[in-house]
Amino acid sequence: MKLIILDHYSQASEWAAKYIRNRIIQFNPGPEKYFTLGLPTGLPRDHPESYHSFMWNNFFKHIDIHPENTHILDGNAVDLQAECDAFEEKIKAAGGIELFVGGIGPDGHIAFNEPGSSLVSRTRVKTLAMDTILANARFFDGELTKVPTMALTVGVGTVMDAREVMILITGAHKAFALYKAIEEGVNHMWTVSAFQQHPRTVFVCDEDATLELKVKTVKYFKAPPQVNRKGCIYATNFGMQPRWQANAHTSAQSNGSS
């Protein structure tokens, strides 16, 4: 596991964004080589706060992705399980997920894999836990009765199949979940803990999210920054590939160390 601790929410966001960008550039995608980015799913369509609206306004409209290359689980499908199975097939067809980016709930869930979800589960319909319904109430004018109680979600097993997993955790209210996820054992009550058994995980968090961790853990992962020959600041235990600069696309063609 890599645990990246930044001071504030905005820095954690920026770090994660740059990491994703670097990974895509490094991967060098093309017409026959898809960089498949996985993201957790959610609310039903046709709702102003629907996941489609969320993805459009926060991601798709800012980039030049072709609609054909976006796949969102359809909560209004006639046969929900068939929809889920088809989604798994589409992931396989695209060559598997290269990088899955997600957050965790206060109850330690990844996507909507609520406490008690099988750690080898696949994409399916899930009943939401009260914690999640409460957390989502803000999208429905605070009215609990309006919050959907079911959701389609990728499974823990589905995410485990991704070649790399990045989890974003910010805020003190997530601190306990982070503690359970990385300092305690693998437990289906805290489904994020499953990633302890994934070969390539990155947890990105802010200071507040580390509040429940041992000082020892935090110190280990927050090794003092060092400056390399080129004046780029990096932490020693990143263990990640060399940094790519903003105009990295051209440098990616060369043999690329920076």
Place this chain on the structure above:
Amino acid sequence: MRGGQGAAEARVLQFTNCRILRGGKLLREDLWVRGGRILDPEKLFFEERRVADERRDCGGRILAPGFIDVQINGGFGVDFSQATEDVGSGVALVARRILSHGVTSFCPTLVTSPPEVYHKVVPQIPVKSGGPHGAGVLGLHLEGPFISREKRGAHPEAHLRSFEANAFQDLLATYGPLDNVRIVTLAPELGHSHEVIRELTTRGICVSLGHSVADLRAAEDAVWSGATFITHLFNAMLPFHHRDPGIVGLLTSDRLPAGRCIFYGMIADGTHTNPAALRIAHRAHPQGLVLVTDAIPALGLGNGRHTLGQQEVEVDGLTAYVAGTKTLSGSIAPMDVCVRHFLQATGCSVESALEAASLHPAQLLGLEKSKGTLDFGADADFVVLDDSLHVQATYISGELVWQAEAARQ
């Protein structure tokens, strides 16, 4: 072409690298257009799974709904109140020239005239969609002859009338058929005015109060009968008095029908209204302010002396005088100049200034679903402005109809 069956196959245009006026804010968003209307890109993306056919980079500029001028008496030498043989050409000339001012729709205005003039002119100016040929005609604004003698301003006294005898029938006899009429300005203190106001309102014609000596009570009653607009606030009406605010008092009246917004025209050319007065009105009732040019035929003619009908007019910059005098002859400030002056004089936000020239006139005419807005489904009539609100380009139905010299490649 707007909407219709071919719309789904029509080209999708994406205006990018711009700020658009939407929901009262300038948002950093792309504007999508198809079939002459504003398109919802989210629906296009998820339902049709399509991308844009063409992208146009707007260089970081502002995209605002096209301006709507509901009071303009002519321009470029053309006088809408003159019963020439070819009224249509005159209207077409003005319609084309005001595109460079950012105006995409307007209401040609006729001042007090004898019935023969109305009978000849009105049928020759039909409602017409805008396009490369010029701004769209939304309908006529008939200002007078049913106005106050005392407050007639520049209107000819000989042709003033009342509807004392037969109320609405008098009006019909004067104007002729009302098919092309959109707004009528009248003085509510005239006898039978309430009947007339109600009749006009039922026919979907906007009634405006102006050139009047009505007190606040009479004005409020007129609003109850259906009046929704005030013609060039402050001008040609009793001045505001603290014990009887007159028509000006409508801006803050608490005796109006619930939920009704009273709109009022303001000429923000820097001459016809003192900036302090402009600010008072704006602060009292910003939602109702409608920028109008009330432009006369001397608009756009440049400095110097011009003969317009029976009048000799001297143009000096943004002011027009009766030749040889210091008497104001009317407004000649183009709409975009009015918007800039309004912004500077009131210190309001850019969004407010733009809405005063687009959204508010559209709301006045009940057209806010299709005009004066960049909401999905609205007509794609918009202007491209730089940060100082100078018009760089004008679009009608998503088609470029005017472009500034500097912007041409």
